[in-house]
Amino acid sequence: MAKILEGPAMKLFNKWGIPVPNYVVIMDPDRLAQLGEANKWLRESKLVVKAHEAIGGRFKLGLVKIGLNLEEAIAASREMIGAKIGTSEVRQVIVAEQLEHDEEYYVSIIGNKDGAELLLSRKGGVNIEDNWDTVRRMQIPLDENPSIERLTELAVEAGFEGEIAERVGKISSRLVLCFDNEDAQSIEINPLVIRKSDMRFAALDAVMNVDWDARFRHADWDFKPVSEIGRPFTEAEQQIMDIDSRIKGSVKFVEVPGGEVALLTAGGGASVFYADAVVARGGTIANYAEYSGDPADWAVEALTETICRLPNIRHIIVGGAIANFTDVKATFSGIINGFRESKSKGYLEGVKIWVRRGGPNEAQGLAAIRLLQEEGFDIHVYDRSMPMTDIVDMAMKS
């Protein structure tokens, strides 16, 4: 699952003939002045300026400005670019034509196990949730694209009439093509607007998720997926992602500010159960982390050091199921080195470490990490006979 920003989504819409307003994405306000000289629409239309970042609630944060002329838009861009919101910084803005329109519609398409489902409503815009009963749906079976006639019928069922119904049908058909050909997982256009005077349609806002696993067959995907956690990635998260992209197997890391229990857990399935156990016992997690697929020891070491640096943590859970092929001895040697390095830098003061793991070379791996007790670590080591998440119970009771 990979969410993409509005700019790249608009570009894909353009490619598939879905009408979008004129727009530019800029990093430098001066560039906007120059673009204004080259593009009539920038000089003559009302403009919208939005921070082009994965930041939730942009409107409330003042990162969306509407009804601007070019000069005001340049000023708004200047104000937004470089603005710091929490840990993130606005680096780009998207400047789009603010289309004066008569009506707002809703159209979306979401993948499901048999293909995808198309949703259509005449009552789009901010209140779509309240008007959910107006939504009409159509299941689109895998590899079968419905005819424009069939889609026009759906538009009619949703209350569209005459030429507008036909146009909505046509736009829906192109959306299906875009969805199918771009390996999308979901596309939501809200609102799709119409200016009736010249029957001009435009997708004013778009949320699109593409299947990042399919990128090998999309040479023109020049974008990167954005953070889906309502904020941009932190530097530490970015670093672990960079390592993840370079190794066999994987290492993953997401920070959860304010938590007291850090997770250094193995396996996509087990790591979630560890997080659950912490929450179920009334604890707060400081992060989500996972390593799997027998990653290199240095990658696990880097993950370990990152976790040791989390502020105010009281416990570290080195947990995992009985691995099928991840070498416990090798991955633990990365963890041991990471702990030693962190301790030498002054981290891990008063932090309790809880270990439970099984798998290839488990005896050697557990024996090696147990030796950290002799180096002054507050570490508690258990083998497979300890139920997997019981180390969390013990940590929370200690």
Place this chain on the structure above:
Amino acid sequence: MSILANKDTRAVIIGGVAGVNAAKRMAQFDYLINRPLTVQAFVYPPEAGQQKEIFRGGELKNVTVYSSLTPALAEHPEINTALIYVGASRAAQAAKEALESPNIKLVSMITEGVPEKDAKRLKKLAQQHGKMLNGPSSIGVMSAGECRLGVIGGEFKNLKLCNLYKPGSFGVLTKSGGLSNEAMWLCAQNGDGITSAVAIGGDSYPGTDFVTYLEMFENDPATKAVVLVGEVGGNLEEEAAEWLAAEPRRIKLIAAIGGTCQEVLPQGMKFGHAGAKEGKKGAGSARSKMNALREAGAYVPDTFGGLSKAIKQVYEELLASGAIKPESELDEALLPELPPSVQEVMRQGEVVVEPLIRTTISDDRGEEPRYAGYAASELCSKGYGIEDVISLLWSKQLPTREESEIIKRIIMISADHGPAVSGAFGAIIGACAGIDMPQAVSAGMTMIGPRFGGAVTNAGKYFKLGVKEYPNDIPGFLSWMKKNVGPVPGIGHRVKSLKNPDQRVKYLVSYVKNETSLHTPCLDYALEVEKITTAKKDNLILNVDGTMGCILMDLGFPEHSLNGFFVLARTIGMIGHWIDQNNQNARLIRLYDYLINYAVKPERPVPDKK
């Protein structure tokens, strides 16, 4: 009994090194339960035609790699299962071919990162053909006592610890690979082990869902209960709950669902598995799945840690109801041990292996090569030269500075002797014929023998014999030589003579005798011999081979090494000739007719063959 994989399963693995590793793990299981090899063939075009060595216990099997599925299946009609181990960009095509092959009934994909659309298409294709598709992102399928598909179950020791050598009563269904292993362990620890365990993969659209497998377990009389490990995202667990509630079921269901922590985490946070993502308005949340399963009558502990207790409780209930008959414990000591490798056994000191060869000069098992014990880089850093390395490797001695200087000079003066001599000429003919350096230089090298450059060893040997046996009796030595050997090696030259001495010999003798303190009994003896032989004939001088042989003997080099100095020195020259000819783009040469005396019979008719 089991589902999906059983004693009749025979598999082809589509993929390279990861597939071979899986086959090795699978063969360990085959050995444990004493069944024939599960993997019958590999399909991997880059290595087509090769055979992979797979150990089934101590028995070495060769499994053929094919370029495509068709010939593999033609050769092995017994194959009914395909395991996909190729990368995401090629996995869908491989799975499609397998699903379309008539003999193959089950395709299991380990590949991670398969695009969702491809996964959906494969699922549809499998349904159309009435085949089973497991995965993508599946660690595999384990049927205790019957068959292992993939690396599920981990290392050999774990297979025993999880009782996988004999069938139990619990089915296992998980999305996660690691947790499939954990769940099998829990079933062995708290119950009587598993019938089959299936990791369905953690993607959004697995090829086969929980319900299909639950139905299969329901129809497998040996399975009395199923442990299902699900997680947030999708609705496979809800479907499982619906299935359980729909009608009375023979099997009991125990379920653990991961992802309740999502309630307190940043919205949309990504977990380890692609499919682990909550939908809008809490659809697919772990909590709603747990509730649905509980309402349907499943045992659902609050945390994963609670699974042990739940399994134990169900097992005891099943024992009490008589559904499971208690079995006498199998003596695990009777199970086979994986034969260790020779290296492992040697480490434990339990076996003695007679070495095949013995070396006394060098060892590169450490961080760098050591010559007679000295690290090469340390020799360099302490100012030693190539002549010292020669001495170390040929006579295991570190020479003095004086001795090194002599060795260096011997090599310098015998490095080349122009293009006309047999060795250089041989190398030049080779270079002109366009052959590569090693072969052309060896062509020159083959010339070294009794008539060309090969007299150093014998010269040293016999002069040394003279020193020892005929110390003050040169005529006695010469007559012994005449009787037993022939001409004295190292004496005589085709063109040089007393009047026209060989400058190299002159220089060497004078250098060794005047500028070093080397004790030279052999050389002195040879010079005495020369006095007598030159009195007989002007050109019976001590030649360069003889001089070298004597000095090297005096330096303490072993007899066998002496020719080596000529071989080594002349190699430098022959390489030079090869480079020279190539730089000049020399063309193929042949002898002119006028340089040959054709002493053959005149042309005549060939008689009819009798």
